[in-house]
Amino acid sequence: MPKSENQSDGRSRIIIENVQPVVDGGFYPAKRVIGERVDVTASIFTDGHDHIRASLFYKKEINAQWIELPLRHISNDEWIASFQVEEKGNYFFTIHAWIDHFETWYDGFKKKAAAQLELKVELMEGAAFLRRLVPANSELKTIAEKLTDQSKYDAAIALVLGERFAEIVNQNPLKENVTKLDAECKIVVELAKANFSSWYEFFPRSSSLESGKHGTFKDCQKLLPRIASMGFDVIYFPPIHPIGKINRKGKNNTTKAEKGEVGSPWAVGSDEGGHKSILPSLGSLYDFKNLIAEAKRLGIDIAMDIAFQCAPDHPYVKEHPEWFVTRPDGSIQYAENPPKKYQDIYPFNFECVWEELRSVFFYWIDQGIKIFRVDNPHTKPIPFWQWVMAEVKKKDPDIIFLSEAFTRPKIMASLAKVGFTQSYTYFTWRVTKSEITEYMNELVNTSSRNFFRPNFWPNTPDILPFHLHHKNDNIFILRFALAATLSSNYGVYGPVYEFYENAPFQGKEEYDNSEKYEIRHYDWKRTYRMTDIMTIINQARRENKALQSTWNIQFCSINNDNIIAYLKCTDDLLNIILVVANLDTQNNQSGFLQLPKAKLKLGDKINLKVHDLITHEHFTWTQEWNFVEVDPNKMPFHLFKLTIEESKM
């Protein structure tokens, strides 16, 4: 908890507390990305009625020069100052505050003058302040002399009450006995992509245009133009390493694979290699590097999956049995969640394998990888992640880590605090208006905002959520639109979603014939209604800065619980997006939506141009409450761009 120092000499009388943004009282850094504004707030107060001034000091990197900004009082002893972070790296800030006796005197002087009190001594005091301020300043010296010229009392009063004197007071803070915050608060500033990214996941082995063939990186390369034209900027592959042959899983997660079955890519390693190798059927390292380079050319990063676990035939098992737990019978401990056994997976013994795992990250970074999606980080020690991510950032500060932890809230938060750039979320299961609103408020309007960057996924290879089971394309479109407009980071397990796959395995939240255990064939040449919507929304995200932040959301009142409406706008209000979505994907719904007048700085005369970015319809709104209607069979949501027109009054 950053606090002001207690200087017991009676002169440093100010308390500075409740400083934001900090995470766990400064134990972890707060996070921002390049171009974001940092609002530093603090409670600053002192005894009595003296005037306080306070400065924010911030700097880029620990050895840089401090930049000083005045904090201003908002209300109830809360102060604020803001600055923009323009470079990646570590920023630091701290706060100084002091009592400005000159300003206190000036304020008292004005009140006494208004009450027509005798002010002779006050003028002498004023002159003394001026001489203390900048002794060498000739203007201030002259004024000081005039104030004490007893023969020109009225002129002296007029001088103090004049405009120039107000400027002098304002521009010359009398900075004495400064109270200093006893901490330098750290902000980690990352690439803009940490906060704004659109992920498309597919299994490279399902990339072949030819049915029944194992896809290769070369096939993937052929899909790049399709995915690029849809506007995605991250392609995420499940693990690309050799797949364990011992205890290999078969179709629909059966415990024994039939001959020829390809197994789960998350069972990493075989006699063909381990975490630093590539499954030969996918191609060579050369192919992979070509793919990375070609994707890069199209503005796409390839995100790699990091699954720190081994198949029984992973080379590590023979070469380094000490990296695993050995049971009393000499066998290696497989994964289990009693009474369930996962005998195709050996977990690492995290008491001794840290350096090797760091080398895995380093290896792939050397091949050109910039983004890692980390599989189940919550089943590995949190201190390990803190260490390894710090090590990686030392090598390359641009690396992005996505935490795939669908677990209890405190653990998800903790992983984000120790350094994960982005995190999977509960969005996948937040369906009703109140669920979505509450969750967004938790993410955006609590301390979470300073460390947890959500990445919203309507589905994953592990999760076909119940609300999509056997449902038509309306809800797929709705959930996609919500993910991509609520959160500036979002992703989709692409092909099955694009093609509306809705069949669960045995009624569970798993896909039937899950691609995790078999190769799929997709008709990559086709496009669907969803393909177009993905394209349009991604384009809107690129073109509208308001959609490039998660933190600027404001929900709008609407008299229909089936409709959720939210506004996103840039600080300058030059870009305003309004999403109006119908959560009832069967029926037409309508209602009256209230514009947040304060947020939009709207006066009594409203003149708002409304442009639907999907249908290209245009409207004009002149009221605070406006009728909206959403027919899910046409389009389950509106994506409005609002423009505030100059009032013609």
Add this chain to the structure above:
Amino acid sequence: MPKSENQSDGRSRIIIENVQPVVDGGFYPAKRVIGERVDVTASIFTDGHDHIRASLFYKKEINAQWIELPLRHISNDEWIASFQVEEKGNYFFTIHAWIDHFETWYDGFKKKAAAQLELKVELMEGAAFLRRLVPANSELKTIAEKLTDQSKYDAAIALVLGERFAEIVNQNPLKENVTKLDAECKIVVELAKANFSSWYEFFPRSSSLESGKHGTFKDCQKLLPRIASMGFDVIYFPPIHPIGKINRKGKNNTTKAEKGEVGSPWAVGSDEGGHKSILPSLGSLYDFKNLIAEAKRLGIDIAMDIAFQCAPDHPYVKEHPEWFVTRPDGSIQYAENPPKKYQDIYPFNFECVWEELRSVFFYWIDQGIKIFRVDNPHTKPIPFWQWVMAEVKKKDPDIIFLSEAFTRPKIMASLAKVGFTQSYTYFTWRVTKSEITEYMNELVNTSSRNFFRPNFWPNTPDILPFHLHHKNDNIFILRFALAATLSSNYGVYGPVYEFYENAPFQGKEEYDNSEKYEIRHYDWKRTYRMTDIMTIINQARRENKALQSTWNIQFCSINNDNIIAYLKCTDDLLNIILVVANLDTQNNQSGFLQLPKAKLKLGDKINLKVHDLITHEHFTWTQEWNFVEVDPNKMPFHLFKLTIEESKM
């Protein structure tokens, strides 16, 4: 913010965070009184599914032995352990947590046994754990041997699943790779009186039974039996020092006193002496010490007023002009709040007077004073209070300080954090049901609870609140009952309240003919309806432990916003008080009140004896919702004592 250490060796895998009770992340100590329970809570979690155990360590004084208590998991990674503080002084606590691999193994074993899996290797693992636990324990050794006796596999399984084995697991935590909280959190434990006190304020100069005579300490002594029989345990006097004669204030705060006017006791000091002297008209130091001793004998502490400011003729002004601010014309700076001037008061220059002011406290402590009510602490530097109270506590840890700061919330909080035992509050202006409920929740259910002990006053010599202006005795009785039952510390500016004084000065929240500027004559021999109610309520407070805490309040639902109802009970439910008050002091009000069944651990059969401690009526409640009625003209509130009867089922 106390956090667990980050031990980067891969074995210490637990996170401990969000530890309570702490104030500002441990920057200030939390407060408790003797006999209170301390609930220590923390978020404790780790990766994966391993079983966690956690211990609370606490000790009295820094060099004592730690006492270890197990924490238990509540839900969602929140843990708790509680202990009672039985002595005054500083307590410390910290938390250790570790993964118990033995318990993890045991839990898995039971699940696997239930699924009838092969358990040979598990038995070997169990034996190894037993040998690691307490190698010298012969019972454990024998069991370990039995587990690995291959010829008796079924017996071995039965042994692990048996009762004795469960006990062994429970009693033998396998404490390895312990994660330790990186802080020792401090709790200051004070006298019970810090949390439970009943204050009666009067001006000693108005204590004479004879009209027109200046009261003396000897007169005060004659009033002691009256006040003691009413059940008060603190008598608080406005300052008893010589009163300034220069610029003395007259009746109703006029700037010039007429000859013979007595002035305001807060204008401290004259040629008769200063902060260590007594106004001669009140008597001698000997009289004062006698009064303190006699009060003590009756269970009453005399609370002294500390007003750190001087009249212009205070001896300090001549002897130590450096303790004041001198203006350019050589005059001493008087108090002001421009354009208002308070020329009867010189504020100290707090840059240099700390030691002398400490000596004022020390002097009166040497005369027998244990309680100080501090006048306007918010106009003196907060670091001064932090220092001087710590100094005083070194001399006598039993001293109680009441902060008279009616100012902005953060400053009131800050004064409490730096050491004030009790604080005046906004209760004086909280009138409606929602105002009272919200305020109590703020005091009791936020971090405030750990440092801010409220003292509720329905009036003070400075405040006749608007809602009492020209009102009848019902509202006086109501506000008294609320103060004395909502808060375990409360006080009243006694005689004017007892006698229902309701006339304001010029419509302001000031008393007309305020006793601050003149001597009053009270008919101390009379008692009023209010006198009786004060007596009964104070008796109820003494006899019912539930009323001796502010922290145990629970508001009850009732379908009438004119009635406020709240329950206070001891943890063991052996003492339960229910207050039902009618905020409409004109009309009879009634409604249905819901008993908080969970809190009272009531089942479906309810059998509750209800005894009205004022009217001595008796009822039996057998329902969750019960009819209540309050006729303000009989009594504006019910003070019920509830007794849970054994169900006769």
